[in-house]
Amino acid sequence: MKVVTVVGARPQFVKMAPVSRVLRGYFDEIVIHTGQHYDYEMNRVFFEQLNIPEPDYYLGVGSGTHGYQTGEMLKRIEGVLVKEKPDLVLVYGDTNSTLAGALAAVKLHIKVAHVEAGLRSFDRRMPEEVNRVLTDHVSDYLFAPTETAVKNLHNEGIKEGVYLTGDVMYDALLYNIEIARKNSKILKELGLRPKSYLLATVHRAENTDDKDRLESIVSAFVESGEEIVFPVHPRTVKFLRVYGLYEGLERADNVILTKPVGYLDMLMLEKNAKKILTDSGGVQKEAYFLKVPCITLRERTEWVETVEDGWNVLVGADKEKILRAVREFEPSGETYTYKFGDGRASEKIAEVIKNVDR
Ligand code: UD1
Ligand code: UDP
Numbered sequence: 001m002k003v004v005t006v007v008g009a010r011p012q013f014v015k016m017a018p019v020s021r022v023l024r025g026y027f028d029e030i031v032i033h034t035g036q037h038y039d040y041e042m043n044r045v046f047f048e049q050l051n052i053p054e055p056d057y058y059l060g061v062g063s064g065t066h067g068y069q070t071g072e073m074l075k076r077i078e079g080v081l082v083k084e085k086p087d088l089v090l091v092y093g094d095t096n097s098t099l100a101g102a103l104a105a106v107k108l109h110i111k112v113a114h115v116e117a118g119l120r121s122f123d124r125r126m127p128e129e130v131n132r133v134l135t136d137h138v139s140d141y142l143f144a145p146t147e148t149a150v151k152n153l154h155n156e157g158i159k160e161g162v163y164l165t166g167d168v169m170y171d172a173l174l175y176n177i178e179i180a181r182k183n184s185k186i187l188k189e190l191g192l193r194p195k196s197y198l199l200a201t202v203h204r205a206e207n208t209d210d211k212d213r214l215e216s217i218v219s220a221f222v223e224s225g226e227e228i229v230f231p232v233h234p235r236t237v238k239f240l241r242v243y244g245l246y247e248g249l250e251r252a253d254n255v256i257l258t259k260p261v262g263y264l265d266m267l268m269l270e271k272n273a274k275k276i277l278t279d280s281g282g283v284q285k286e287a288y289f290l291k292v293p294c295i296t297l298r299e300r301t302e303w304v305e306t307v308e309d310g311w312n313v314l315v316g317a318d319k320e321k322i323l324r325a326v327r328e329f330e331p332s333g334e335t336y337t338y339k340f341g342d343g344r345a346s347e348k349i350a351e352v353i354k355n356v357d358r
Pocket of ligand 2: 010014201231232259260261263264266267279281282283
């Protein structure tokens, strides 16, 4: 059995790490890295910290418009698949690298497996939603992290090849949290005391590409008066500069701007935060796993369990709502992490892949 894994963006490195560790006990895995993310702190640091095998093919596609980026990936992935002739192509999540990997494979009649299938925000203006829907509809094996995801697939008529496995990001977190506690020095480096600061990340297109929304979000950070650690995604740096917002943020006494941090440092920043403000999919889940209240800077989320259980509140980009949540939001219940599996999603995925017809 020969499996080709296609990844390219930060969250995919986190997701593939536990799966790859298990898969390699059974099969040959060939890794294609599209090059969607390429800065050291968006890319290499994850390979180093999570012991992910070096990519066999680095396609170097880089940044560009959706059409350019997805199209270049499609062409270059196809070339590798024609040469390698795998039995299965494995893709993760909802980025342009996910869609390009799935499309390249299905057109060559190679089976596609999608990890994190069935997630829906029901907002087609989000590029991630388009990528997810299309990828799910061409996949042969759909690894759903939650029951909600299974239901979403059923509602779209996808019933065959759906497996409820649990969430691989939960596997990754459980595996790495102790390693992070022992190795990360980030709290000391930034002079932070546990539970005395907020952690923020912002990078989704609906927030960065809209000046009013981004301005409203960062004004809330500054006006909150709380100490806020803000590791800034390169997309966000670019737009903050374009809108003339970067310097004001840099000058704000309560905001600590940093480059994106490595996964182990991120886990420690999350675990010790009083609250987390984010528009990231992965960070919302990690907040829930770590029992940290999460304020989500979006109108919708695909991780509905975190909201239903009272640990996550959706505030969009509304400054007043953000400030109120910073002051007042308190979780109302427990976290029921079993909704995201038992930390062995990767094993369940490997078990299915082992039995794929060749
Ligand atoms: C992508 C995903 C998004 C995911 C995010 C994770 C798509 C459509 N979007 O968004 O779903 O949540 O990754 O982080 O696939 N840049 C750099 N250095 C890098 C990477 C990017 O400077 O290493 C800058 C470039 O200016 C680039 C911009 O960030 O144009 C956006 O990068 P891109 O990969 O297109 O999308 P993300 O916003 O990262
Ligand atoms: N992450 C990280 N450093 C950061 C920001 C995020 O290690 O500075 C990790 C985070 O812990 C999670 C993953 O990156 O595991 C989430 O990726 P991201 O927020 O880029 O994308 P999304 O989940 O929104 O697609």
